[in-house]
Amino acid sequence: MRNDSRLSRMLHVLLHMARHEGPMTSDEIARMLGTNAVVVRRTMAGLRDSGYVRSEKGHGGGWVIEADLEAVSLLDVHRAVGGPRLFMIGSEHPNANCAVERVVNEALESALNEAEAMLVARLGKVSLAELARRFDQRCRSTF
Amino acid sequence: MRNDSRLSRMLHVLLHMARHEGPMTSDEIARMLGTNAVVVRRTMAGLRDSGYVRSEKGHGGGWVIEADLEAVSLLDVHRAVGGPRLFMIGSEHPNANCAVERVVNEALESALNEAEAMLVARLGKVSLAELARRFDQRCRSTF
DNA sequence: AATCATGTAACATAATAAGTATCGTGACTT
DNA sequence: AAGTCACGATACTTATTATGTTACATGATT
Secondary structure (H helix, E strand, C coil): CCCECHHHHHHHHHHHHHCCCCCECHHHHHHHHCCCHHHHHHHHHHHHHCCCEEEECCCCCEEEECCCCCCCEHHHHHHHCCCCCCECECCCCCCCCCHHHHHHHHHHHHHHHHHHHHHHHHHHHCEHHHHHHHHHHHHHCCC | CCCECHHHHHHHHHHHHHCCCCCECHHHHHHHHCCCHHHHHHHHHHHHHCCCEEEECCCCCEEEECCCCCCCEHHHHHHHCCCCCCECECCCCCCCCCHHHHHHHHHHHHHHHHHHHHHHHHHHHCEHHHHHHHHHHHHHCCC
16 A cells, blocks of 8 residues: 555545535545545544544435534544554664664654654644635635 | 664664674674565665675675765665655645645645655764764763 | 575565445434 | 435455565675
């Protein structure tokens, strides 16, 4: 698999739901994302457990957004979908016996931790509402 | 596979070689890393192509470090081993048709690019010599 | 000539997101 | 009450990529 695109996909879905009246079915969402309804349900389950969306069965059922757009950040969504590991690179043996290895790993992990802290801060600062506003602005500016 | 540990491993090896007289065989290195000689050759090939190490066949052969420790940064080594992708997360469809998707992906990629720039800058600022000095200091400080 | 060490190719393994098929369950419609 | 719709859950498959492993060829040294 090339990339973990769960965060990207879920943000895409949440913003659509925010501008959509009534529930959206997993099938509709799947077509939107170019994937499968089962994948949608699987990924949205995390959002449901976090209370950002609600799901309803039966006729007229589907997914409804419940989140306060101002209160939910991209970081919140990242965590809701499982908060996967961010970096591809790293070290085996975090606590190595070899002194050389320890020096190397401390240098690497320090750099990685700093980058992760920045990324987390950055994602935590942007709300769903902010993204929605950017979308609205972009739409208006085409006139 | 959990993590791409090629950078970590190669730094570990380079620092050992910097403190080691004469060539080290792939087998010695493999035992040091807890892996296989073929994996060592495969990974070290990148360092050889970048001119950081030299390999010699036959009796008394093996790997010799050639890098100027002051001139080679962790970033250089990262690139020499293939410069793999740094982040696990990202978006499919960098240039989506959907305006919502574009807004989402721009926000994500902006944050990722910023974190990547910081990480690259951080790795580019540390030289092999600096790591070697840290190692030497740590050894001295145990007396 | 024998031995040692690298170079290379081919194949296996592990981890994980994603894709797919299937069946169960609850809810709404008629 | 029956039928349909949509989610829930399970199981299996696929794709990707670093890593592990086996085997053999090539070149250098003794």
